[in-house]
Amino acid sequence: MTLRIGVVGLGGIAQKAWLPVLSQATDWTLVGAFSPNQAKAKPICESFRMACFSSLNDLAAACDAVFVHSSTATHFDVVKALLLAGKDVCVDKPLAENLNQAEALVALAEKQKRKLMVGFNRRFAPRYQQLKAEMPNAASLRMEKHRSDSVGPHDLRFTLLDDYLHVVDTALWLSGKAATSLHGHIETNDLGEMLYAEHHFAAGRLRLTTSMHRRAGSQRERVSAVCEGKCIDVLDMRDWQEESASGLLITPPPAWQSHLTQRGFSGAAHHFIHCVQNQTMPETSGEQALLAQRVVEKMWRDSVRE
Template sequence: MGKLRIGMVGLGSIAQKVYLPILSKASKWEFIGAFSPNQEKGNIICATYRIPLFTSLSALAQQCDAIFVHSATSSHFEVIDYLLNAGVHVYVDKPLTEHIHQSEALIELAAKKNKKLMVGFNRRFAPFYHQLKQNITHLSSLRIDKHRCDSVGPKETRFTLFDDYLHVVDTALWLAGSNAKLLSGSIIQTKENALFYAEHHLKIDDCWITTSMHRKAGSQQEQIIAVDEDAIHQITNMNLWRSESRSRLTEKHPENWDPILLQRGFIGAVEHFIECVTNNTEPSTSGEQAIVAQLMIEKMLANQ
C-alpha cells in the first residue's frame, strides 16, 4: 500500500489556521487537494499551499482514501453521508452533526461501510491534558473553565453550546468518566438569545464535576483544576501546568520548540486519525465516543 491519499472539504477559518498548515507538511501521507463551494476564495487559498482545488466533492472523493471535513456544521450530515457511501474515511470538526439522530445514522453507516469516522476533539490529544489523564488516581473534584474575551453572539445559544462549550463538556467526561449524571446548571442568554454564561454540575461516583463558559470575561482563558488523591493539578491554556503535592509545588512548560498546534492537540489528532486509517484501528474519538458530550448538552438544554 502506498501513502494515504488525503483531501479536505471546506476552507474556512479552522482549515486555514490549523489543518492546512499540518496537512500540507505531508510526510506519511499525500495531500491530494481540497474542495470548497466558494471556488474563487478556494483558488486563492489552494494556490498559497500549492495544492489543487477540485470543482466538486465527487471529484475529490474519487482521488482520496480519507477526507478532513471543515465545512459548516449544517452541511456535515450531507457531506459525510456522501463520503462514507463513496468509500472514504472521514475526520470531521465537532460536532458530528447538528442533531443526534443524524449523528447516529452516520455512526451506523460508517460501521456498515467499514470506514473510520473520527470527530476532532483536539483537547484529548493535547500533551498536558493527556498526561493529566494518565496521572489521575482518584479524582474528587474536576473543574473546567473556558472563557472568552468578547464573544457574545451573533449565533444563538444552541449553536455556541455545540460549537464551543462542547469542548468543555467532552474534556470533562473524557477525564472523569462518560457516565456522569447531570445534577444542575444554568444557561444565561442575552435578549437576542445568544449565550452569555453557562455553568453545570455533574457527578460520577464520588467525583464532582463543574463546567463553565463566560462569553465576555475579558480574557481568553482555559483552565482545568483537578483535585486528586494527594495532589492538586492546575493547567492553564494548555501550556502551564502547576501541581501541588505534600506542600511541594512543581511547574511544567512545553518543550522550547513545541509548536502551538502540538500543544493544543491538533497535530496529535491528525496523526492519530491517519494511523487509525493506516492500521485499521478504531479512533479514540470515533463517532460513538463523540456523541456522548453531544447527548449531555442536549440534557443541559432540556433542563434549562
C-alpha cells in the same frame, strides 16, 4: 500504497489548525481540497501546494480519506456523501447540527465499514493527556473555557454545540468513566444568546464542573484537579502547575513543542491517519463521538423548558 488525503472546507480552522499539519506529509499525500467558493479556494490551495477540486465528487474520487472543515450545517450532507463513496472521514465537532443526523452518520459509517472520527483536538493535547493519568487519584475536576467578548450573534443552541461542547467533552473524557449529570445553570440575554453556563456531574466518586462565560474579559482556559496529595492546574493547554506540601511547581511546555501540538491538532490528525492506515478504530468514533453531543442537547432542552 501511500494514503491520499483530501480536505473539504477552507475556512479559518482549516487554514490555521489542520492544513499546517496535513501539509507536512510524512507517510501520506495531501492531494487537494474542495470548497464551494472556488475564487477563495484557489489561492489557499496554491499556498499549500495542493490541487483545488471543483466538486466534492471529484475530490472523493482522488482520495482515500477526507478531513471535513466545512460549516456545521453542511456536515450531514458532506459526510454522508463521503461515506457512501467509501471514504474514511474526520470531521470537526459537532458531528452534525442535530442528534438525529449525527446518529444517522454513525450508523452509516458502521454499515459502510468506514472510519468516522470527530476531531475533539483537546483529547490529544499533551497536557490534558498528562492530567488524565492523574484522574484515578482525583476528587474533583473543574474545566473553564471563557470568552473575552463573544455574546451572540448566534442563539444558545448554536453556542452550546459550537463551543461549550469542547468543555463538556474534555471534562467527561478526563473523568475516564461514565458520568451522571447532577444539575446546571444557563444564563441568556433577552435575545436568547448565551451569557454563562455551569454544569455539575458525578463520575463515581469524582465530581466534575464545566463553566463558560461569554463576556469574561479573558480567553482563559483552565482545568483544575484536586487530587490525593496535590492540586493541579493546566492553563491554556500549556503550563502545568502542581502544588503540594513540598511547594509549587510550574512547568512550561517543552521549547520544541509546536502550538498545534500543544492544542492537540497534530495529535488528532496523526491519530486519524494512523487508524486509517492500520484499520483500527479512532478514539472519538461511534458512541464516543455522540456522548458529549447528547449531553449538550439535553442541556439545551432543559434550558428551554425552564
